[in-house]
Amino acid sequence: MLEFTEDNGAYEWWIAANPNQFVINAESSLRLDSMVLHKATCRTINGTPANGGAWIGAYVKICGTRRELEARYPTAKPCGLCLR
Numbered sequence: 001m002l003e004f005t006e007d008n009g010a011y012e013w014w015i016a017a018n019p020n021q022f023v024i025n026a027e028s029s030l031r032l033d034s035m036v037l038h039k040a041t042c043r044t045i046n047g048t049p050a051n052g053g054a055w056i057g058a059y060v061k062i063c064g065t066r067r068e069l070e071a072r073y074p075t076a077k078p079c080g081l082c083l084r
């Protein structure tokens, strides 16, 4: 697993290079009930951030395989867009 907590450029590189992996999007506090699990290709965590913002900052990204993310953070909610 990789955690991106500061480096937006590194996250954008990773997400482009790993389309078959998964991402937990979480508040930077890592509050468990803020965590949502996405496919790396989900448009809510990939592409161009809304309003000229950055992906990393108020929210952080925890990246890896679905199995390892679900094992570490079993309470993360599946995204309603990409994991229905």
Ligand SMILES: [Zn+2]
Pocket (backbone or CB within 6 Å): 037, 038, 039, 042, 043, 044, 079, 080, 081, 082, 083
């Ligand atoms: Zn999603």
